[in-house]
Amino acid sequence: MTTTLRKVVECQQEDGSWDEHWNTADQGHTSEHRPTIVSKILVTGHLLEVLNSLDSERHPSSIVYQRAAECLRQSLNSQEILRDAHGHLICPFTHAARTARTILATVRTNRLSPAADTFRFAE
Numbered sequence: 001m002t003t004t005l006r007k008v009v010e011c012q013q014e015d016g017s018w019d020e021h022w023n024t025a026d027q028g029h030t031s032e033h034r035p036t037i038v039s040k041i042l043v044t045g046h047l048l049e050v051l052n053s054l055d056s057e058r059h060p061s062s063i064v065y066q067r068a069a070e071c072l073r074q075s076l077n078s079q080e081i082l083r084d085a086h087g088h089l090i091c092p093f094t095h096a097a098r099t100a101r102t103i104l105a106t107v108r109t110n111r112l113s114p115a116a117d118t119f120r121f122a123e
Contacts, residue, residue, distance in 0.1 A: 001058070004023070011023060011024065013071075017035065017040040038089060040071065041092045042092035042096075044096065049098070049099045051068075066103065069100040069104050072096045072100035073100055076093065
């Protein structure tokens, strides 16, 4: 498990997300393959949920959580999510929102980030 956790941390994207290549070092995205916001939310939300449920001695650095949660906050507030009229994103949205909110609330409590007050949707 330690090897897998290390790999997950190593494969986190610069923006804090993970995509469908979450466990491979070869994440060079070409212009033909850019991760969609849906794949970012789906994979990042699920991985963040797993990481957040680990025993404290297995937790990666807090910056891994903060970067992923901030990426989810931005993604969940995107226009693409607001246009999902058929509810196809309910599963990834739920995982991502719950986990990001938990982590960002901790960040706000610790006063590490003024951006932690999130999840306000513009109409």
